[in-house]
Amino acid sequence: MAAARELLLDAAFMALDRRPWPAVRMVEVAAAAGVSRQTLYNEFGGKDGLARALVRRETEGYLAGVERALAGTGGTWERLTATAEWTTAAARDNALVRALLTGCWSERLPRPWRDPVRVPAPRRAERPLPTPPELVRMVCDRAVSALAAPGAGDAATAELARSCELVVRLALSCVAAPPAEGGVAELVRAVVPHPAR
Known part of the structure; x- marks a missing residue:
């Protein structure tokens, strides 16, 4: 059933690329995925459940990209720059990620x-989708965990956390007003304090 779920989410994402969500029809999503409409309803409970699952998948995909950027080579500055560049690219290329972040x-x-009242009982146990401030906090927490030096003191960790938040918020400003090519890295260089580089 996991394969059918991914096929349905892919089909819903492609349908959303072609038309507004209110115009996306469940029967078309099921047909594009090559499954029955009943399978779609069994998996998601309805269009609202499909929407939640689609947004959750895009959230997880964005956070996986953050993890990849933070796991990259280089020092703190390079990995924070990669995170900022990933954030701006993901938001530019994916309307759901952009909406989640902004x-x-x-x-x-x-x-x-x-309409949380209409959420089917099995789906009510799902953790809620993050708000933009919660998503920023999740990225910052991941960055601090990945970049903090072993045995770093509270002051150094606090400074790193501040730098991480500045970089994430800077990336979000680049979503609203994109800089010139290569501009994200230059902006990060300008705001990240020298010790974090």
Whole structure:
């Protein structure tokens, strides 16, 4: 069933690329995935459940990209720059990631938390989707965990956390007003304090 779930999520994402979410029809999503409409309903409970699962998958994909950027080679500055560049690229290329990071949901996009009363009982146990401030905090926490030097004192860790938050928020500003080519790295260089480089 996991393969069918991914096929359905892929089909829903492609449908969303072609038309606004309110115009996406479940029967078309099922047909594009090559499964029955009943399979789609069994898996997600309805269109709202499909929307939640789609947004959750895009959130997890974005965070996996953050993890890859932080695990890269180089020092703190290079890995923070890679995280900022990933954030701006992911938000530029994926309307759901952009909405998750900025809180700006257009009428074209699904609103996965619209009516919690109608959430089917098995789905109520799902953890809620992160708000933009929670998502920023998750990225910052991952960055501090990946970049903190072993045995670093509280002051050094606090300074690293501050640098991480500055870089993430800088990346978000680049989503709203993209810099010139290569501009993200230059902006990160300008705001990250010298000890973190």
